Amino acid sequence: KKIKEREAREKETGKKTRGRKPKPPDQVKQKQSKANITDPDSRIMKTRKGYEQGYNAQVGVTEKQIIIAENVTQEANDINQLHPMLERAEGNRKAVALEEEIEALLADAGYCSENNLSKKASEEPELFIATQKDWRQRKALQEEPPPRGRIPKGLSQTERMERKLRTKRGRKIYKKRSQTVEPVFGQIKTVRGIDQFVRRGLDACKNEWSLICATHNLLKLWRSGKACWN
Numbered sequence: 001k002k003i004k005e006r007e008a009r010e011k012e013t014g015k016k017t018r019g020r021k022p023k024p025p026d027q028v029k030q031k032q033s034k035a036n037i038t039d040p041d042s043r044i045m046k047t048r049k050g051y052e053q054g055y056n057a058q059v060g061v062t063e064k065q066i067i068i069a070e071n072v073t074q075e076a077n078d079i080n081q082l083h084p085m086l087e088r089a090e091g092n093r094k095a096v097a098l099e100e101e102i103e104a105l106l107a108d109a110g111y112c113s114e115n116n117l118s119k120k121a122s123e124e125p126e127l128f129i130a131t132q133k134d135w136r137q138r139k140a141l142q143e144e145p146p147p148r149g150r151i152p153k154g155l156s157q158t159e160r161m162e163r164k165l166r167t168k169r170g171r172k173i174y175k176k177r178s179q180t181v182e183p184v185f186g187q188i189k190t191v192r193g194i195d196q197f198v199r200r201g202l203d204a205c206k207n208e209w210s211l212i213c214a215t216h217n218l219l220k221l222w223r224s225g226k227a228c229w230n
Contacts, residue, residue: 013154041202043074055197056081057209060089061181066220068092070213072206078110082129083119101125106177109133117157128174131162146171188216 002022010017036042036053045054058081060069069089073081086105093102102125109130120127147163155163164170189195194212197205221227 009156013156013159017156018158039200041074041200041205043076045076055202055205058085059181059184059213060085061184063176063180064220065180065184065187066217067184067213070209072202072209074202078107079113079116082107082111082116086124104128104173106174106180108177112158112161114157117161127161128165128170128177129161130165130174131158184216188212192216 003024006017006021042053042055044051045056056073056075056078058071058073059067061067069085069092071081071085071088075081089102105125105127107129109132112129112131117127117129144166146167151160151163165174197208199205199208
């Protein structure tokens with residue numbers, strides 16, 4: 001199905017689709033799955049340091065680095081986490097009766113897919129999602145001039161997003177991602193030294209991550225000097 005969709009898109013646009021071409025199921029080698037005997041719920045995750053046994057921890061944060069949504073998943077990539085995390089953030093916003101709505105959502109290339117970009121509902125916040133890895137995205141934004149004129153017809157959702165990020169407005173807004181969510185992970189993992197879970201099992205790690213995120217927010221509140229502790 002993916003191969004046919006890819007061929008149809010290439011025929012319609014006249015351009016080759018980026019990324020590795022999918023293989024038919026009969027040509028895909030099935031790898032033998034292995035289980036971790038100390039924590040069967042955990043999975044092998046690809047990190048900057050290589051492959052590690054663990055979980056995929058997610059956060060959604062505000063411009064002031066306050067965590068408004070969190071989750072832990074067994075999935076090795078982020079492709080299926082965009083809309084679930086947005087739903088969690090929106091649910092939390094409504095739970096505390098916060099009138100200020102989420103206007104924009106910024107995410108790296110790990111969350112980019114045709115399905116994620118097409119699925120967006122009209123009442124959801126505007127999406128600004130990188131279409132390539134951060135260093136490549138930054139390089140493209142620095143080297144390529146902002147697009148002008150009307151949006152060309154026949155562009156895929158990914159191509160439209162790529163064009164959007166190259167506009168002056170898109171560049172300005174997406175630049176905030178490195179000032180919001182990235183520092184939060186740095187504050188938790190480097191400053192506080194929390195770089196691994198101490199509990200085992202998916203449910204236990206979800207609870208632990210919720211506690212870590214809650215204490216992050218409490219530290220932010222305390223350091224702001226605006227908290228009323230009486």
